[in-house]
Amino acid sequence: APIILSVSKFYPGTDNIESLARAVIEMGQRASIPVAFQIEVRDTLEAAQAAIEMGCGGVVFNASSRPLVENVSLTQKAVGLAQPHNVMVVGQVGLLENDQANEGAESSGSGTTSPLEAKYYVERTGVECLAVSVKPLNRSGNKYDFPRLSKINQTVGIPLGIHDSVGFTDDQLRRMIGFGAAKINYSSTLLDIAAKRIRDNALAGAEGYAAIMAGVRDVVRLEVERCIRVWGSGGRAAELLLQCKQ
Numbered sequence: 415a416p417i418i419l420s421v422s423k424f425y426p427g428t429d430n431i432e433s434l435a436r437a438v439i440e441m442g443q444r445a446s447i448p449v450a451f452q453i454e455v456r457d458t459l460e461a462a463q464a465a466i467e468m469g470c471g472g473v474v475f476n477a478s479s480r481p482l483v484e485n486v487s488l489t490q491k492a493v494g495l496a497q498p499h500n501v502m503v504v505g506q507v508g509l510l511e512n513d514q515a516n517e518g519a520e521s522s523g524s525g526t527t528s529p530l531e532a533k534y535y536v537e538r539t540g541v542e543c544l545a546v547s548v549k550p551l552n553r554s555g556n557k558y559d560f561p562r563l564s565k566i567n568q569t570v571g572i573p574l575g576i577h578d579s580v581g582f583t584d585d586q587l588r589r590m591i592g593f594g595a596a597k598i599n600y601s602s603t604l605l606d607i608a609a610k611r612i613r614d615n616a617l618a619g620a621e622g623y624a625a626i627m628a629g630v631r632d633v634v635r636l637e638v639e640r641c642i643r644v645w646g647s648g649g650r651a652a653e654l655l656l657q658c659k660q
Contacts, residue, residue: 415447415642415647415649415651416449416650416651417447417449417450418451419450420453420474420601421438421452421454422453422454422474431468435468436468439451446651447651448651448655448658450471451469451472452471452472452474453465453472454474454476455474456477457476459488459495462475462495462503466496466499471502472501472502472504472543473503473504474504474545475488475503475504475541476505476545477489477506482507485535486534486538489539490538490539492505493539493540493541497540502542502543503542504575504597505544506577507527507535508528527546529565529566529568532544532566533569533570542572542573543574544570544572544574546566546575548563548578548590558586563595564593567593573594573596573597574590574594574597575595576595576597577599579598579600579602580602584644587644588646591645603637610633611630612626615627615628615629
């Protein structure tokens with residue numbers, strides 16, 4: 415399966431990720447499958463420029479906490495930095511939080527993304543992937559705003575990235591994929607799985623680093639393999655390589 419390796423400058427210990435980036439790129443170049451490498455820089459243009467210079471293929475640029483006009487302006491500049499190097503920019507505008515916003519409004523004013531707002535943002539910034547977050551419609555959290563996700567997909571016509579995937583069932587994530595989700599952020603779940611294995615090892619009396627870390631890679635790998643099967647990306651490396659050559 416083709417894979418995306420993602421590094422954020424905002425995890426503990428990643429203030430200086432240049433060496434890590436070089437290692438990831440070298441391993442990706444040796445792989446027999448397509449490997450994309452992206453760096454999350456939030457809303458800092460200097461960090462975006464540094465990520466591009468490191469050789470990444472994608473920059474996650476998130477200025478969604480700023481007013482829409484400012485978000486658009488900053489993201490436009492990030493795209494301008496990235497395009498000459500054939501680097502993709504993933505942008506974000508607002509959040510998918512509830513169904514209270516008026517679909518016809520340009521902006522909900524509450525942080526919820528409307529399809530028209532997403533269209534405005536994508537057309538003016540030139541991002542090639544739009545990050546969204548699907549939130550529950552009710553307090554019990556068992557109903558989600560998939561219709562809004564579908565409308566955004568139809569409106570913008572570019573791949574969507576799903577943030578905050580924790581807690582969704584396999585069926586719900588498959589529905590998101592059907593509505594245009596091409597990238598699902600899953601690091602929180604994988605980190606929890608790794609932490610649980612470390613905790614279980616410690617409770618079982620393991621001593622020393624090697625014993626504490628025993629099996630961590632295996633449980634993470636098994637969950638990644640399961641997701642690849644469930645999400646339908648397994649066995650598609652050759653297909654993607656052919657598309658890249660075309």
